[in-house]
Amino acid sequence: MTASAEDVAADAGVSPSTVSRCFASPGQVRPETRERVLAAAARLGYTPSRVARSLAVGRTRTLGLIVPDIANPGFAVVAKAMQARARRKDYAVFLADTDEHPDDEYELALTLARQVDGLLLVAPRMDTERLGEVVRRVPGVVVNRRVPGVSSVAAPTDDGLRQAVAHLHALGHRHLALVLGARHSWSSERRGHAVREICEQLELKLTEFGPHEPKFHTGAQMADLVLASGAGAVVAHNDLMALGVLSRLSERGVRVPDDISLVGVDDILLAATSTPALTSVRLPLDALGERAVDLLLRRLDDGAEECQELTLDSELIVRRSTGPAPRPSTGPVS
Amino acid sequence: MTASAEDVAADAGVSPSTVSRCFASPGQVRPETRERVLAAAARLGYTPSRVARSLAVGRTRTLGLIVPDIANPGFAVVAKAMQARARRKDYAVFLADTDEHPDDEYELALTLARQVDGLLLVAPRMDTERLGEVVRRVPGVVVNRRVPGVSSVAAPTDDGLRQAVAHLHALGHRHLALVLGARHSWSSERRGHAVREICEQLELKLTEFGPHEPKFHTGAQMADLVLASGAGAVVAHNDLMALGVLSRLSERGVRVPDDISLVGVDDILLAATSTPALTSVRLPLDALGERAVDLLLRRLDDGAEECQELTLDSELIVRRSTGPAPRPSTGPVS
DNA sequence: TTGAAAGCGGTACCAA
């Protein structure tokens, strides 16, 4: 069917070894010979088989990517950046979407581990132990999460959330609602912790909702609870949830930001452009993806051993969805 | 490093062939032997190497997926569905995002062709000739596009667009704007054709804009041109562009649907939930992905030969973004 | 600089 190195060798009057060298290390073959081989290869439409090469060299030049939900615009952007970066370095990327099922995450990771050189893990919910198990089998870097002993690149939103809460405080809000992401999700817990801490410092009342899958519909669902709580501002786990909240609030005739303020995290495109535009904590999503790939490939290609932890900054982007608190209410009138 | 079939064989006191059989066709090995082998395998943590198997059997159990832009929610949903379906059938999926560059599409497809069993092509812009070249090398199915001799699954939006234009007509609109997608994109041309035809039938004036990359910012860019044209309603190539239009219109203080009506295509989640909610032509995006995989695997696994063309329906979902034409204007007063 | 040959880790046909 497809031409093999042997065919090319025969056609060019050389040995298969030489054909192999022409593609793997062209410098080691006399220019004239090389040209003859390359010509024959072109004539026969030959390209070295990646599987065969993989088997021979023991490396696949393939990366595995595990994401909770590729339909979440935030993850999509990260995935896109990773995939582009990987291809530039001649790596292919296996995509595995776990649809927010942490159990699948583990199984999938183990399966993938067998057929890739390295793993890109956007797996906020896999438990640390299993995650450790996975990266013991295959080099891996974890995204937006920190695991001892494992390379990672994260944009902890502490800074951005601090700015967000300070922003709301400055606007006169004294009672915030926090809409959490998924249970046992590293990022959700981290964000929750950050918000709690800051609220305490600023002596703000904080009511928490969730945890829930970080999706649009769960956000919408939370909106009614938030409203019932009387909080004047909402900080949501991410933009998707924030948009869900927004959607439901507007259904109920609640005006944002006049009646209630709203902050998201991720700064996805559609947050910037919703009505009203969403105040959001911006993460450098594509940088996140690129750095993760770089980190992984440094291990794979340059044989670097050390486990690195990269940190990227976050910042608050203020837009229309946050405004002054309705009443200066420094306390209940009672 | 990792245990091989030979190791297991030694441990279990059988030949490598038997080990292989235990995993490939367990039925052909005596239960007692099998259990002994499986126990040994478990003890050694053995799993058959997929690369080695691929080389031996000549199939990789891998599908290649080419999308123009995974960050476009529409494509993300399709990709998600495909990937889930493929995994269920024990296929892995290579993701290749071409970032809307049709040239890369071709190169990528050829590269992928060498290392996968089949190709899922969401490539609206690759020219027919090259596409034919690709599918001659490896089984492929094309999504949302029709190419003679190539299996495909598409949801032509003719029906939905017909409904959309009739809807606008009924609302009193007599001058429509059409915002096209990418140049040479099959779906953009098809949609343009459909809208043109219907407008002619209903004797509506139609002004066209584009073609442009089907992204948010190009939509925003078109909004001003549309406004200048005096059209009372806009049909956009897809929701992402429609949301771009919407965003820019609202920036300019133009009210939707009071001043201008707006229709998108895809019915992505965020269309349903924008403000105002977007009237959109719904495509069964996940069905699109699933059927594509089914079609491809029927060829690969069941050896089906025929080229099939599947068609899925589209329908108009009416939401807030379309309303009565501002003035009944049955014609210019002049 | 080039060739011969031994794998890489399985599969599958043929015999036993």
Added chain:
DNA sequence: TTGGTACCGCTTTCAA
């Protein structure tokens, strides 16, 4: 039912 063996297509010493 099991084992022996010849590949699958390329890489990589080792010699020439």
